[in-house]
Amino acid sequence: MDWTTHFPAFRIKDTTSNIPVKLTKQVEIADIGCGFGGLIVSLSPLYPETLMLGMELRTQVTNYVINRVAALRSQNPLSSGQQTIPPYHNISAIRSNTMKFLPNYFRQHQLSKIFLCFPDPHFKQRKHKARIVSAQLNAEYAYVLKPGGKVYTITDVEELHEWMVKHFEGEEAGDVSELWERVSQEELDADPCVRVMSEETEEGKKVTRNGGTKYIAVFRRRKDPGWP
Numbered sequence: 001m002d003w004t005t006h007f008p009a010f011r012i013k014d015t016t017s018n019i020p021v022k023l024t025k026q027v028e029i030a031d032i033g034c035g036f037g038g039l040i041v042s043l044s045p046l047y048p049e050t051l052m053l054g055m056e057l058r059t060q061v062t063n064y065v066i067n068r069v070a071a072l073r074s075q076n077p078l079s080s081g082q083q084t085i086p087p088y089h090n091i092s093a094i095r096s097n098t099m100k101f102l103p104n105y106f107r108q109h110q111l112s113k114i115f116l117c118f119p120d121p122h123f124k125q126r127k128h129k130a131r132i133v134s135a136q137l138n139a140e141y142a143y144v145l146k147p148g149g150k151v152y153t154i155t156d157v158e159e160l161h162e163w164m165v166k167h168f169e170g171e172e173a174g175d176v177s178e179l180w181e182r183v184s185q186e187e188l189d190a191d192p193c194v195r196v197m198s199e200e201t202e203e204g205k206k207v208t209r210n211g212g213t214k215y216i217a218v219f220r221r222r223k224d225p226g227w228p
């Protein structure tokens with residue numbers, strides 16, 4: 001995957017040809033089903049040196065995020081001689097069906113955080129296979145996350161919350177259950193990402209307006225069994 005067009009502020013040029021060839025760092029945070037991009041836009045100034053990617057199925061919604069990021073970048077331009085890179089140059093978005101293509105974008109152990117914020121609940125039993133949490137998909141999340149990395153989940157649908165918990169560490173997790181441990185409430189309370197996913201996502205704001213409940217669960221990827 002060539003990320004140089006997504007994050008031009010982080011490009012390194014080839015010294016002989018002056019052609020941008022690669023980035024100084026890799027994408028580390030993925031927001032799966034990013035919707036209108038509220039999460040990455042809010043996280044950007046908190047972690048200005050970390051590259052983040054929103055991944056979204058709907059073309060028009062993805063284009064909205066791409067335009068939103070372009071507008072924010074033009075309001076916070078790069079200037080020569082500046083020591084630090086201004087915010088929003090570290091975020092980008094792509095249209096993709098992550099259920100099919102996630103491992104095409106990232107190397108093994110590349111990511112430090114994956115966000116699954118207010119995923120579509122697909123209430124009917126026969127639609128459960130469209131949920132973005134399953135034993136098989138969790139194995140892919142474990143593949144692209146580095147040991148110690150985290151999957152953040154939030155939903156206002158209690159049944160979906162229970163589904164996600166049991167597919168990460170419960171009876172439905174199968175072989176991958178040993179790769180995940182639930183992060184303690186104490187650690188969540190101290191994590192700024194938890195506040196952002198709860199309050200700055202478009203869905204999070206909607207749930208707040210409607211007085212709904214938000215169910216949060218975060219899972220840390222353990223080391224592979226047998227690895228030092």
Ligand code: SAM
Pocket residue numbers: 032033034035036038055056057058061096097098099100116117118119120132201202203204
């Ligand atoms: N995360 C955003 C938020 O919290 O405001 C949007 C939540 S919205 C309810 C769920 C989003 O996931 C939709 O924008 C939908 O298009 C996207 N989505 C659903 N399945 C997806 C998939 N397989 N790959 C990428 N995006 C997906």
